[in-house]
Amino acid sequence: MFPKLDPLLHSELRLAVMSILAGVDEADFTYLKKQTGATSGNLSVQIDKLTAADYITVEKGFKGKMPRTTCKITPTGQEAFSNYVESLKEYLSAGK
């Protein structure tokens, strides 16, 4: 029996955001937008979903006079991401 893939992570944009955040301390909204190539609206919606699941935290502040939104992966998010990768590996090894 295969473990069910986390539906929240099994989405292209949300998975890309989590993959970026898993490798850094924190990342700006503008950086995530640049790296994923997503539109601001689309990215905001997906970030809200990840925040609601407690996978990431969002902090709004200022850098100089410019508004800045910073995203950071939570321990829950790290665990969910690791579990998701493990599940993917199980799927792939079973398919061989």
Added chain:
Amino acid sequence: MEQNKEMTASESLQLITETFNKNRKDILRSSAKFFIFWGALLTAISLIIYLLWHFKGNPSWNFLWFAMPVIGYPLAALMGRYKDGQPQNEVSKMLGGVWGVFGAFAITLSAIAILLVPMNVTLIIVIIMGLAECMSGVLLKNWPIIIAGFLLGVGGAVFAMLVKGEGQLLIFTLGGILLLLTGCIMKLQYK
């Protein structure tokens, strides 16, 4: 990128790997400019002091070394401000840490040598500089940088013991060029 695209398991794993690698490359490529900047500054200042000492015959020009942190740190901070929200990963943080510690040692020991206990500062600084360069190579998993750092530290120590006077400064010119090359290698490695 679409949020609702159906992905297979292998597509998901590929997306994770590609995103992770691209992110890592972008961060390390961005760190390369600091190596180029500090390398250029070290090359320029060591050459200026060497030429002034050589032609004016006065070792007091060594005080110009303190221009390095005075010029370098504000400019490096300014460069960091305009990084377009570039985050840090473990490797870029450790690289910053290694060179930050090197800077603290170099400045403190130079001040102690001038004010309190005279010592062969060139010998000490070139060894820790070679060590910092080696550590950078280990973190970047780059053998040419590891070897260059080792040669700078060991070769520089021998050079510092054999050569006296302003000639010793040329080892720092070589060190600066090595830093510059490290930055260029990083730019190529993470293209």
